[in-house]
Amino acid sequence: MHPMLNIAIRASRVAGKVIVRAFEQVDKVEVQSKGTNDFVTNVDISAEEAIIETIRKSYPDHTIICEESGILQGKDDDYQWIIDPLDGTTNFVKGIPHFAVSIALKVKGKLDQAVVYDPIRGELFTASRGKGAQLNNFKLRVKPLKELNSTVLATGFPFKCKQHTDAYLNIFKSLFTKTADMRRSGSAALDLAYVAAGRVDGFFEIGLKPWDTAAGELLVIEAGGLVTDFTGGHNHTASGNIVAAGPRLAKEILKDIRPHLGEALSK
Missing domain, CATH: 3.40.190.80 (D-Maltodextrin-Binding Protein; domain 2)
Incomplete structure (x- = not known):
């Protein structure tokens, strides 16, 4: 496995623990509006901080682009981490157990590594450029359909x-x-x-x-x-x-x- 994918997986699991712990007492989550029909919680921010800390430990010079913190410019801009710490915040706030941590890495402008982690179901979707996509280490393929009928x-x-x-x-x-x-x-x-x-x-x-x-x-x-x-x-x-x-x-x-x-x- 690519070492940078390993770090993305580690970061997603750390964030997942923050999210699941908060989801057990979702009525205590602090919710703020950051725009029209757009919400952020203290959990989004805590999960994002956990991801940034995990990446920075291994790659302190990389640029990190975050939903909540914006662009954290690094010395080595060829490597850009793109983070959504809690995709599905409205579901989370409403107690609907369908949300994920999303972490991608671009290298010189091309998507190179990807993790989407569903902490409720324990499902880890991963991909490395040119190496295929997996769900909990099982290979994934899209359906090879030709028409909309029955889709x-x-x-x-x-x-x-x-x-x-x-x-x-x-x-x-x-x-x-x-x-x-x-x-x-x-x-x-x-x-x-x-x-x-x-x-x-x-x-x-x-x-x-x-x-x-x-x-x-x-x-x-x-x-x-x-x-x-x-x-x-x-x-x-x-x-x-x-x-x-x-x-x-x-x-x-x-x-x-x-x-x-x-x-x-x-x-």
């Missing part, structure tokens, strides 16, 4: 970007009429991990941030899948609009998305 897609509502509600609902309707069903779980990191594991057949969402998707993106790619923006390009990190599925199914999803984009979602 189950995951999605996320644009709760932070409600100006896109009409476009989103049109996309949802177009896809929903062709699929078997849809899922909205509240954690993009786990949605992407589930695409990699074949638990859902595809995923799409509007307005995500790099820390939501970086680790999950590498999981999907290393499991044989495709990750694009809504136009089939590679601007999803900047736009936050993402599609993930097996290569053929991704193209079918994009066919249904494109007619409803408008200028705002075509970037």
Whole structure:
């Protein structure tokens, strides 16, 4: 196993312990609003601090990009850790046991290592560039589907970007009429991990941030899948609009998305 993946796993487990301990007394968690429909807890901050400390012990010069702390610039910017300490904060606050720690490493601008850790289920999704993706050391592959019929897609509502509600609902309707069903779980990191594991057949969402998707993106790619923006390009990190599925199914999803984009979602 790659030594930097080992550190990411160690950091995710340390953060996971912080989260699970707090989840046992979730009514005592301190919640603050950091924006419209966007919440942060003292647990997000404590988990992030634990991750940063673990990475810094081994790699003090690396840059760390965090959801809560922002960019912690290091001397060696070729190595960038991208962290979401608690993806699914709203689920956590409401006592819904579906959330994850997400840690990715970019080396010279390319995704290189990834961990998505579900501390409630004890599920550890990992990937190394060119080495495949695993769940608790079992190899993952996306479903090689060619059409939307009988598929189950995951999605996320644009709760932070409600100006896109009409476009989103049109996309949802177009896809929903062709699929078997849809899922909205509240954690993009786990949605992407589930695409990699074949638990859902595809995923799409509007307005995500790099820390939501970086680790999950590498999981999907290393499991044989495709990750694009809504136009089939590679601007999803900047736009936050993402599609993930097996290569053929991704193209079918994009066919249904494109007619409803408008200028705002075509970037």
